[in-house]
Amino acid sequence: MNNKKASHIGRITGVALGPGDPELITVKGLNRLKEADKIYFPGSVSQSGQLSSFSLEILKNYGLPPERLHGLHIPMNKNRQHAGRVYDEAFELIRDDYNAGLDVVICTEGDISFYSTFGYLLERFQAANMTVELIAGVPAFIAAGAAAQLPISLQQDKLIVLSQLESVAELNSYLASFESVVIMKLSTIRHEIVDFLERANRPFLYAERIGTPDAFFTSQIERLKGRTIPYFSLLIFSRHIKTPFQV
């Protein structure tokens, strides 16, 4: 019991788990998880009702008491109203925990302020004037650079990050203007990628499920032909990719 609990004011911390390798969490984030009374993690629920969570796969490695882990599962469809309702319900649960003086952690894969769904809970906490602390993490594209031993950007390079593109059409102008281009969450353009890479004829790094036992990296177009491109996937173009990357 810490002082905060004794005075019946809880603590809310958002913890970024990093890209997938359980050891790529920060020391601060791991300490906060170990101290928490309750840990909420994001996941998804398919149309057939199946639950899955990349965050839970990471959390399983820390020896945390399972009864402290609570999933926030978002229905996998494009209906933002459903998702909004899940965030509303989650917000109410967490507000009750906070008012009960609990030490609550909400975690997220990758970083917490960089394309993270945590933003939807954060806006609710801020609207309710609740105090929240955020602990940063390693974004997936940063981990991909390290894994591929690639300087993503140096000195005065300009870098652009795109996510969930609707088509590859706009990529040519970005490739012409920026030394480094990162495209995250490729599944929206999965049917166009191979053709685009063939036309672009530029060194690239493709990475999926970075930091997990299923991680896959390649810089060879051949290895992407016919491949199923998952949600957690990215492409990096950089002038520092000098030779095709071998894995």
Added chain:
Amino acid sequence: MNNKKASHIGRITGVALGPGDPELITVKGLNRLKEADKIYFPGSVSQSGQLSSFSLEILKNYGLPPERLHGLHIPMNKNRQHAGRVYDEAFELIRDDYNAGLDVVICTEGDISFYSTFGYLLERFQAANMTVELIAGVPAFIAAGAAAQLPISLQQDKLIVLSQLESVAELNSYLASFESVVIMKLSTIRHEIVDFLERANRPFLYAERIGTPDAFFTSQIERLKGRTIPYFSLLIFSRHIKTPFQV
């Protein structure tokens, strides 16, 4: 003694220390530091010969044996030839350690593949076919987003990162085209920033020395007037900065 040492082949690991808070290193990076026989850290030497190192300030917190710590101090001037010579000398030292079977860590503040000087050593290791492992870290702009409780980017936002700009002239077009703009290492445009922010009239987050006891954040132009802008400083423009950020 691990197997690698027994067979007289060393290990070289590049470890990202993160933005400044000693607890924002990854668990993996800290473990590697603790195992290392020798730790090289970057620093600078002023024209009067004074040594300084932001990395060393972070390393001091981990209880590592001081005799294992070795500075690589780059002269603070624009002469890239001098810096190149320091990297050449460092490369030779580290190659000797590696050939002697030592476990060597080279560390860097922030991340290791994102605007890091580690890239200059990496190209030398790669040219010499030496095996290196890189351990990613939290970049400063990512840590700034968490500290300011700010979603830097969400969903399909486009984000651009600029570093060491030569002037603010090009910023207007970027601000018009991208939801999030990050500008790192502001000291090159320190005399133009206040004027630019007044003209732009857009919510911003300014951050310096993130994660250190001297960290400073503001979203108020008044607080930047007359301020000395250090090398480790950044600006974030994001459509998610809804109200001026208070610190």
